[in-house]
Structure formats: C-alpha cells, structure tokens
Amino acid sequence: MVLVYTEINKNRVKKSSLECVQYASKIAALTGGGVTALVNQASAEHLEELGKAGATAILNMNNESLNADHMLSCAAVEQAVKQCGAKVIVFAFDIAGKAIAPRLSARLKAGLVAGAIDYPVVNGSTFEVKKNVFSGKANAIYTIHSEVKIISLLPNSFPVVLGENKATIQDFQPDLSAVKSRITIKETKSNATGGMVPLPEAELVVSAGRGMKGPENWGMIEELANSLGATTACSRPVADLHWRPHHEHVGQTGVAIRPNLYIAVGISGAIQHLAGVNGSKTIVVINNDKEAPFFKSADYGILGDAFTVIPKLTEAIKKFKANQN
Amino acid sequence: MKILVAISNVPDTTTKIQFSDNNTKFNAAGVTFIINPYDEWYALVRALELKEANLAEKVTLIHVGLPDGDATIRKGLALGADDAVRIDAEGPDSFFVADQIAAYAKEKGYELILTGKETINYNGSSVAGMIAGVLDYPLISLATKLDIAGGKLTAEHDVDGGSRVVECELPAVISCAKGMAEQRIPNMRGIMAARTKPLEVVKPINSPEVSGPLTSVKSFDLNPGRTSCKMLGEDQMDELVKLLHTEAKVI
Numbered sequence: 001m002v003l004v005y006t007e008i009n010k011n012r013v014k015k016s017s018l019e020c021v022q023y024a025s026k027i028a029a030l031t032g033g034g035v036t037a038l039v040n041q042a043s044a045e046h047l048e049e050l051g052k053a054g055a056t057a058i059l060n061m062n063n064e065s066l067n068a069d070h071m072l073s074c075a076a077v078e079q080a081v082k083q084c085g086a087k088v089i090v091f092a093f094d095i096a097g098k099a100i101a102p103r104l105s106a107r108l109k110a111g112l113v114a115g116a117i118d119y120p121v122v123n124g125s126t127f128e129v130k131k132n133v134f135s136g137k138a139n140a141i142y143t144i145h146s147e148v149k150i151i152s153l154l155p156n157s158f159p160v161v162l163g164e165n166k167a168t169i170q171d172f173q174p175d176l177s178a179v180k181s182r183i184t185i186k187e188t189k190s191n192a193t194g195g196m197v198p199l200p201e202a203e204l205v206v207s208a209g210r211g212m213k214g215p216e217n218w219g220m221i222e223e224l225a226n227s228l229g230a231t232t233a234c235s236r237p238v239a240d241l242h243w244r245p246h247h248e249h250v251g252q253t254g255v256a257i258r259p260n261l262y263i264a265v266g267i268s269g270a271i272q273h274l275a276g277v278n279g280s281k282t283i284v285v286i287n288n289d290k291e292a293p294f295f296k297s298a299d300y301g302i303l304g305d306a307f308t309v310i311p312k313l314t315e316a317i318k319k320f321k322a323n324q325n
Numbered sequence: 326m327k328i329l330v331a332i333s334n335v336p337d338t339t340t341k342i343q344f345s346d347n348n349t350k351f352n353a354a355g356v357t358f359i360i361n362p363y364d365e366w367y368a369l370v371r372a373l374e375l376k377e378a379n380l381a382e383k384v385t386l387i388h389v390g391l392p393d394g395d396a397t398i399r400k401g402l403a404l405g406a407d408d409a410v411r412i413d414a415e416g417p418d419s420f421f422v423a424d425q426i427a428a429y430a431k432e433k434g435y436e437l438i439l440t441g442k443e444t445i446n447y448n449g450s451s452v453a454g455m456i457a458g459v460l461d462y463p464l465i466s467l468a469t470k471l472d473i474a475g476g477k478l479t480a481e482h483d484v485d486g487g488s489r490v491v492e493c494e495l496p497a498v499i500s501c502a503k504g505m506a507e508q509r510i511p512n513m514r515g516i517m518a519a520r521t522k523p524l525e526v527v528k529p530i531n532s533p534e535v536s537g538p539l540t541s542v543k544s545f546d547l548n549p550g551r552t553s554c555k556m557l558g559e560d561q562m563d564e565l566v567k568l569l570h571t572e573a574k575v576i
C-alpha cells in the first residue's frame with residue numbers, strides 16, 4: 001500500500017497533491033497494493049478529483065486544528081500509515097512536505113528521499129529514487145534501505161492526467177490527544193499575488209531582473225504575464241532592492257521552480273539564479289548583451305532591448321491567443 | 326539559553342561539479358568549500374544577533390563531518406560563534422546527521438537549534454525536521470523572522486501563499502530562510518580570535534534503533550544542461566510564439 005499526504009488549499013486540491021497521487025499510483029503498480037490518499041476536510045468534489053488522479057482509497061479527516069502545527073499532521077500521517085499498512089509514503093516537496101516528511105522519517109526510522117524527480121526503480125528488494133543535487137547541476141540515485149520508504153516529489157515533475165477512477169472513502173479520525181503542540185498561531189498573512197497561480201505551482205512564469213532598471217517599468221512585465229496567464233517572478237537583486245515582493249524571488253536563495261515555460265527578461269543568468277530555474281522545461285531569454293551567460297542555458301534567445309522586445313512579444317501572444325479562440 | 330547552530334560544509338556556489346570513482350563520489354579536488362549559505366547568513370548570523378541582544382548566553386556551532394571541515398568551522402567561529410563541536414563521522418545521509426546533532430543537543434541541554442533551510446549540495450531540506458522528530462521538539466520550518474521574549478520564541482515562517490506569525494515554546498528547532506538576517510563579513514579580530522576558540526571533536530553516537538544508514542547514494546550524473554540556444558531577432562516574435570506552441574509545446 002502506498003499512502004499519499006494531500007492538501008486542500010483555497011478550496012482546491014493542490015496541484016502538487018494530485019501529482020503525488022498519480023505518482024503513487026505508478027509506484028503501486030510496481031510494488032503492488034493500492035493508493036490511499038490522506039486528506040483533511042475534503043468536499044465531495046475534492047474526493048472525486050483525488051479518485052480521478054488515481055487514489056483507490058481516501059482517508060478523509062475532519063480536524064480544524066491539524067494545520068496549526070506539523071507535529072499534529074505528522075502524528076495523523078503516522079496513524080494512517082498504521083491503519084493502511086503503508087510501505088511507501090509520498091509527500092510533495094513543498095512547504096508541508098518539507099516539514100512533515102523529515103519528522104515522519106525520524107519517527108518511523110524510514111529512509112527519505114526529498115525532492116524526487118522520477119519514478120522509483122524497484123528491483124526485488126532494492127528501491128532506488130532519483131533526485132536533483134548540487135542545486136540542479138547534477139542528479140543522484142538514492143537507495144532506500146529501510147522497510148518503510150518515504151519520498152517527497154518535486155512539484156511540476158509530471159503533468160497530471162485525470163482518469164475515471166473512483167476511490168472508496170472513509171472518515172478517519174486520528175487520535176491526537178497524546179500530541180502536545182507547542183506552537184500558537186498569532187497572525188496569518190497572504191501574499192498579494194493578484195489572483196495569479198502561486199509561483200511553485202505555476203506552469204508559465206515571466207521573470208525579470210535588474211535589466212528592467214526600476215520598479216516603475218514592471219507594467220510591461222505584468223502585461224506580458226497576463227497575456228499568457230503566467231505568474232511573475234524576479235531575480236534576487238530585484239527583491240533585495242524592494243522593486244518586487246520577496247515571494248517572487250527565484251533562485252538558489254529564493255524559490256526553486258520548474259515551470260513548463262520560463263521567460264527571463266533582463267536577467268544575466270548567474271549560476272545562483274540558474275540553480276532555482278534550470279529545471280524549467282523551456283527557457284526563453286531576452287537580453288541586450290550577447291555575452292549574457294543566460295543564453296548558454298536557454299532554449300530560445302532574443303538579443304535585444306527588453307523595452308522594445310517585450311511589447312512586441314506581448315502583442316504576438318495576444319494575436320496567437322485571439323486566433324486560437 | 327544556549328543556541329546550537331548546525332553548519333554544513335559545501336562546495337562554493339560557483340563550483341563546477343565533478344564526480345569520481347565511477348560517478349559514485351563527489352570529486353572535491355580543487356574545490357573551495359564554504360559554510361552552507363543559509364546556515365551562515367540566516368541561522369548563524371541571527372543566533373549571533375540574539376546573543377548580542379543578551380537573549381542568548383552562548384552560540385555553539387555543530388558540524389557532522391571529517392577533519393577537512395575544520396577550516397569551514399573556523400570561518401563560523403570567525404563570524405562570532407563562541408565554540409564549536411565536530412562529530413567525527415562522514416554522515417552517510419541526512420538522518421544520520423540529524424540523529425547525531427539531536428543526541429548532542431539533548432545531552433548538552435541546548436534549547437534552540439538552528440539550521441539553514443536546505444544545503445546547496447544535497448538540497449534535502451530535511452535535517453531540521455529530522456532533529457525535531459528525533460527529539461519530539463516543535464519545528465518552525467522556513468522561518469524568515471525569529472525573536473525571543475519571556476522565554477518564548479516568536480517567529481514568522483512561510484506557508485502556502487503567504488506567511489504566519491507564531492509563538493513557540495522552547496525547546497525548538499528552526500530552519501532559517503531569507504529575511505532572518507543579513508550576511509556578515511568576518512573582521513580581522515574575529516579571524517584571529519577564531520584560531521584559539523574551542524573546537525571539540527567527539528565520536529559519533531551509535532543509535533540503538535537503526536542498524537545501518539536509511540539511505541545512501543548509489544551514483545551521480547551531471548545534468549547535461551542546454552546545448553544550443555535558438556537565437557531570434559526582435560522582429561521575430563510571431564515566430565517565437567509559433568515555436569513555443571509547435572516545437573516546445575508549452576503554450
């Protein structure tokens with residue numbers, strides 16, 4: 001049995017959760033058994049979606065306090081592992097997965113591969129999982145030696161294809177009375193994203209750097225992003241200079257992303273920037289310096305002044321979109 | 326209160342990565358090693374600031390690794406940590422490292438354990454959570470602010486689509502991300518003082534519950550990266566859109 005930790009956010013099953021369920025169903029095909037999704041406070045539609053992504057069973061919890069402290073969610077997962085006899089547990093390598101999976105690993109003494117990018121290779125009793133290392137410069141194949149195995153999957157590693165499967169649904173009430181949470185929430189703040197897809201989940205990203213000269217010039221970047229339905233991002237100096245909010249900063253110190261399309265405008269392509277974006281499927285670089293290192297890591301390059309190229313590109317995209325409809 | 330800051334010894338961010346022994350080992354020949362940037366800029370500097378504000382008595386560095394990490398540990402001492410301990414073992418995986426740090430923290434009574442949000446070599450983001458798991462301490466993951474008042478921590482940390490301000494009782498483990506502090510450059514006095522600060526070397530503990538490593542690396546391979554970039558002129562935007570649609574299939 002493969003157990004998947006899934007989450008609802010803003011009344012949607014998180015995309016990374018659906019990816020994990022689908023990933024888990026591939027593992028189940030290798031190891032045998034079904035896929036159980038653990039979820040909290042899911043609606044009928046959410047449950048249906050988890051089924052379509054490949055869950056054969058769903059444990060639906062109803063616990064308001066669970067999200068307050070990862071210690072509680074970890075205890076819930078632990079009890080779900082016992083209940084369904086899971087031998088493999090899958091998380092997304094996202095905010096919750098980064099907090100819960102390591103704690104679970106330590107508690108169960110179960111080996112964890114954090115940030116997997118491919119399906120495990122299972123051969124008799126050997127179980128190998130590939131992940132990025134050295135900030136995307138290399139990959140490593142890890143062997144998990146423990147009987148119970150934990151994998152957290154790097155978001156956007158696989159597209160989600162929903163099928164027709166229906167899961168059996170069970171209410172699940174873990175007993176958390178023995179867990180003493182020592183964290184109290186004082187305040188919750190939301191990033192002002194203006195309705196864009198959050199950066200870690202975005203498939204299309206338009207990112208801009210110091211080449212844009214100043215925050216007053218971001219209008220054209222936003223317009224380009226809007227024309228595509230893309231999320232905006234930026235390089236580190238841009239966030240450090242407060243031209244853009246910190247949650248848009250991508251790279252080694254910022255958010256690591258791997259969208260289908262990454263358009264980099266006026267970004268030089270420093271190695272630390274690349275570390276957070278080189279997993280993107282397609283990279284387009286717009287820069288007026290032909291020596292800009294980013295061209296070496298791009299699929300398509302436009303040598304030119306961003307201030308003339310961007311309006312033209314936005315125009316071309318609008319035309320393309322209009323023709324598609 | 327004493328703060329334990331876990332530091333990792335990693336290749337400088339600009340290192341050209343190479344492997345040896347049939348792609349089973351990282352080739353450290355000619356590589357410059359540094360303190361993992363998040364451990365240094367955020368965890369260590371914030372710990373030092375808390376001490377300077379008289380909110381902590383002592384800042385100790387802990388590193389799990391072999392003697393080749395000593396130079397990196399001295400850099401941390403030069404920045405202002407009071408002393409350091411090196412657990413003399415080549416950590417086979419994150420759990421081993423976390424287990425060693427947890428055991429030391431518990432034995433010596435450290436109430437606050439800080440790590441960076443991830444290492445730039447193995448990118449696991451796992452050690453802080455594992456320490457918290459071993460010790461049954463709360464974890465504040467991806468914290469961007471940290472303060473202490475009245476024996477309690479106040480921290481801000483990232484959650485999906487935003488952030489959260491929390492209060493947390495000690496003891497606790499914090500993984501530190503950007504925002505918590507600013508990078509410092511060690512001064513000459515710090516560098517001189519670091520030479521004589523205590524660096525204790527201790528033997529690893531044997532965890533009674535695990536017989537061998539939970540995970541190990543079987544092999545590495547380099548990401549080939551992109552080999553050719555198709556160049557277009559600024560009047561070829563329709564062409565670019567077409568390529569993105571038909572060739573790259575991303576729009």
Ligand SMILES: Cc1cc2nc3c(=O)[nH]c(=O)nc-3n(C[C@H](O)[C@H](O)[C@H](O)COP(=O)(O)OP(=O)(O)OC[C@H]3O[C@@H](n4cnc5c(N)ncnc54)[C@H](O)[C@@H]3O)c2cc1C
Binds near residue numbers: 234251272273
């Ligand atoms: C340990 C470490 C971690 C780091 N982490 C990160 C990170 O997470 N993310 C990150 O981004 N950086 C990071 N950096 C910083 C990184 O090294 C670079 O300094 C940074 O990425 C540069 O940002 P930039 O490309 O926006 O600016 P610049 O390097 O100044 O580049 C601006 C680019 O814009 C181009 N340009 C200028 N005018 C125009 C125009 N009119 N039209 C088109 N192009 C134009 C220029 O040719 C140039 O290539 C890190 C550094 C270190 C040491």
